[in-house]
Amino acid sequence: MAVLKVIEVLANSDESWEQAAKNALDQASKSVKNIRSVYINEQSASVKDGKIDDYRVNVKITFEVK
Incomplete structure (x- = not known):
């Protein structure tokens, strides 16, 4: 059985x-x-001068604990 962590x-x-x-x-x-x-x-972006200046993500990363 694998144990996973996020x-x-x-x-x-x-x-x-x-x-x-x-x-x-x-x-x-x-x-x-x-x-x-x-x-x-989640995704978001900051806007500067009417254009997207910076793309941002909130991610969940799953990995196996050994």
């Missing part, structure tokens, strides 16, 4: 929500092993 990570990108999610995973992967999935819990 952490919540906030990340951003000036390119896209997809890139923000990748940034969250890349950063979490530096200290968390056995990552199984990433769930995008």
